[in-house]
Amino acid sequence: MAGGGASGSNLSVLLQSQRGPCAAVSQPLDTFFLSGSSPSFLGPRTMVSFEDVNQVNGSTRPFFRSFDHDDNVEDEYDEYFHQPEKKRRLTVDQVQFLEKSFEVENKLEPERKIQLAKDLGLQPRQVAIWFQNRRARWKTKQLEKDYDVLQSSFNTLKADYEGLLKENEKLKAEVDLLTDRLHVQEKEKSSSELSVKDALSQEPATKPICDSVSEGEVSKISTVPCKQEDISSAKSDIFDSDSPHYTDGVHSSLLEAADSSYAFEPDQSDLSQDEEDNLSRNLLPTCIFPKLEEADYTDPPASFEDHAFWSWSY
DNA sequence: TTGTGTTTTATTGCCTCC
DNA sequence: GGAGGCAATAAAACACAA
Numbered sequence: 001m002a003g004g005g006a007s008g009s010n011l012s013v014l015l016q017s018q019r020g021p022c023a024a025v026s027q028p029l030d031t032f033f034l035s036g037s038s039p040s041f042l043g044p045r046t047m048v049s050f051e052d053v054n055q056v057n058g059s060t061r062p063f064f065r066s067f068d069h070d071d072n073v074e075d076e077y078d079e080y081f082h083q084p085e086k087k088r089r090l091t092v093d094q095v096q097f098l099e100k101s102f103e104v105e106n107k108l109e110p111e112r113k114i115q116l117a118k119d120l121g122l123q124p125r126q127v128a129i130w131f132q133n134r135r136a137r138w139k140t141k142q143l144e145k146d147y148d149v150l151q152s153s154f155n156t157l158k159a160d161y162e163g164l165l166k167e168n169e170k171l172k173a174e175v176d177l178l179t180d181r182l183h184v185q186e187k188e189k190s191s192s193e194l195s196v197k198d199a200l201s202q203e204p205a206t207k208p209i210c211d212s213v214s215e216g217e218v219s220k221i222s223t224v225p226c227k228q229e230d231i232s233s234a235k236s237d238i239f240d241s242d243s244p245h246y247t248d249g250v251h252s253s254l255l256e257a258a259d260s261s262y263a264f265e266p267d268q269s270d271l272s273q274d275e276e277d278n279l280s281r282n283l284l285p286t287c288i289f290p291k292l293e294e295a296d297y298t299d300p301p302a303s304f305e306d307h308a309f310w311s312w313s314y
Numbered sequence: 315t316t317g318t319g320t321t322t323t324a325t326t327g328c329c330t331c332c
Numbered sequence: 333g334g335a336g337g338c339a340a341t342a343a344a345a346c347a348c349a350a
Contacts, residue, residue: 087322087323087324087343087344087345088323088344088345089321089322089323089344089345089346090322090323095322107337108336110335110336125324126323126324128336128337129323129324129325130322130323132324132336132337132338133322133323133324135337135338136338136339137321137322139338
């Protein structure tokens with residue numbers, strides 16, 4: 001085990017400088033890079049076994065301070081150089097020098113390694129190891145940075161996604177509300193139609209509806225003859241769910257719903273061309289009984305409850 | 315002072331390249 | 333096959349709270 005280059009008097013400072021950053025010799029970094037090829041940066045040996053220590057080590061090296069001559073120096077010397085090899089931390093200056101070099105190029109060519117080792121008074125292998133470990137640390141930090149970037153990107157996307165989910169739920173609720181409203185409307189409509197049907201079926205077939213109205217009202221009633229089969233024919237048209245008029249009523253209400261910005265889409269794939277035409281014709285509010293309107297009744301009722309005013313003359 | 319966690323230095327084993 | 337890089341790991345050095 002070599003180490004003879006460091007004089008015994010220098011050893012205590014050498015050891016002290018190994019204890020930690022605070023104990024290290026401070027020296028402006030610039031001086032490290034102005035050293036040229038001469039071994040101007042020769043810090044304390046950090047390894048116990050140095051092959052070149054006799055060549056480069058010496059009391060003139062800047063990283064060695066002058067030592068006080070002390071009785072314990074020889075003991076420390078023996079202790080230091082005869083103990084099993086231990087890890088020695090690099091000084092702050094050595095680390096800074098290596099860091100600067102690493103910033104320039106994080107890979108180490110053989111010539112550069114030799115030069116750095118010379119300048120720092122380290123083994124080339126130590127320099128190589130330092131670069132190796134430094135690359136590993138750099139990689140870890142890079143991974144952490146990448147992780148942070150990905151994390152923030154993920155958070156942004158997540159926030160967007162959650163916002164869209166909320167909006168989706170809101171729209172779904174709106175759709176449900178409008179669907180319910182539509183169902184209620186249709187229920188009301190069909191129950192009204194049923195009551196009209198009941199009313200019509202309870203009237204005596206031969207009895208003119210005009211019996212139940214006043215004379216003044218009778219004058220308003222159309223004089224067009226209205227036979228029983230006409231009525232049944234009309235009724236058949238009205239209440240036949242297969243008839244286009246029936247579906248017109250449905251379409252009508254659908255369109256009303258659509259008018260109130262309802263997003264319900266009736267499946268029109270089953271509609272014939274005629275039905276589609278009827279659908280477009282019924283964009284305007286229509287009487288619930290368009291066929292009757294075309295036929296013999298007068299003044300369509302304001303509501304289904306007003307069916308008593310409906311009459312057909314014989 | 316001591317226990318514990320972190321950082322730094324160094325080793326080992328494997329892989330790739332020339 | 334040797335040199336060099338990398339990942340995993342050991343172990344010493346260090347920091348710090350109790």
